[in-house]
Amino acid sequence: MRFLYGLNPLAKFLAPAPAMVLLVFVRDVATPLAFLALAYVLVLVGVRFTARTAGILVGAIPGAVALIGIGFSLWTDAALVDGTAVVWRFGAWTMYSGAFAIGFSTALRLAAILSLALIAGLSTTGPDLVRAMVQQLRVPYRIGYTALAAFRFVPRFGHELEVIRQAHRVRGAHGGRGPFAAAARWAGYIVPLLAGAIRHAERVALAMDARAFGAHPDRTERHLVPWRARDAVFVVLFWAASAAIFWTFFPWGAA
Structure with missing residues (x-):
């Protein structure tokens, strides 16, 4: 159905x-x-x-x-x-x-x-x-799968942001209420979030290199x-x- x-x-x-x-x-x-x-x-x-x-x-x-x-x-x-x-x-x-x-x-x-x-x-x-775009529309797989990897960064950022917020909460950092305390909290999230994003990007790049991504004009698909x-x-x-x-x-x- x-x-x-x-x-x-x-x-x-x-x-x-x-x-x-x-x-x-x-x-x-x-x-x-x-x-x-x-x-x-x-x-x-x-x-x-x-x-x-x-x-x-x-x-x-x-x-x-x-x-x-x-x-x-x-x-x-x-x-x-x-x-x-x-x-x-x-x-x-x-x-x-x-x-x-x-x-x-x-x-x-x-x-x-x-x-x-x-x-x-x-x-x-x-x-x-x-x-489907790679197989039917002949979109280069370098473009398709690179875009897919970029889109998958978004939920990863959400997960890392939640981990960082919990860590700050446990340590009692940037407590208090009001707009200034909220601005201080969000400013404290930026550096660890960027560091985590860079680490994740490096791991993704290494994984793609290990699989010879982009070395050939086409690739074998496991899922058709x-x-x-x-x-x-x-x-x-x-x-x-x-x-x-x-x-x-x-x-x-x-x-």
């Missing part, structure tokens, strides 16, 4: 890419709602349902739609929508239904683009994406990420569904 994990990462990026680009230019509400529903169905069926997934789908995206929609409604120029129905009046300030339509169409458009990106984001790992027939079928079906949605609502005629 969780079929998205078995697809090639490039297929999961390629399938929603045209719809994500075209959604930038739509101005109605129905089209982004349709893509939002399509993305939700694919994520709920194809991705393992975890607390993080539930928080994104149930909390983060609807909350962002509400906040962005109300914000853009308040910022919409009333002169552009003064021919629509009045929702409420507050003194000299009037809220029109056209402002709500503009605000929430923009919010739903952003939410639909984000939801389509989650199809690949929630079911793809960094190493598999790099392997092939492009299968199901990947092509997924891309074609998604493109067909996207074309059907755009054909049905034809949002460019409603601008």
Whole structure:
């Protein structure tokens, strides 16, 4: 059932890419709602349902739609929508239904683009994406795996920062409250964090040299990420569904 994990990462990026680009230019509400529903169905069926997934789908995206929609409604120029129905009046300030339509169409458009990106984001790992780019797109492995090693520095920095903070806490260094104490604490983290980063970079460089990284134009992959027939079928079906949605609502005629 969780079929998205078995697809090639490039297929999961390629399938929603045209719809994500075209959604930038739509101005109605129905089209982004349709893509939002399509993305939700694919994520709920194809991705393992975890607390993080539930928080994104149930909390983060609807909350962002509400906040962005109300914000853009308040910022919409009333002169552009003064021919629509009045929702409420507050003194000299009037809220029109056209402002709500503009605000929430923009919010739903952003939410639909984000939801389509989650199809690949929630079911793809960094190493598999790099392997697919190297194997299918012929990206030089020197670039792909070097970028992957750089990205993996980020969680390493987080771990080392937590270790440094615990060590400072045990020693009672930079105690106290207030902005000056916080600035002193963060200044005390910089030097050991940089030293740890340099040590980690040296170890990574030595490990890559020991494996003759970059010595040959290509390398043997232990884990293959092939492009299968199901990947092509997924891309074609998604493109067909996207074309059907755009054909049905034809949002460019409603601008």
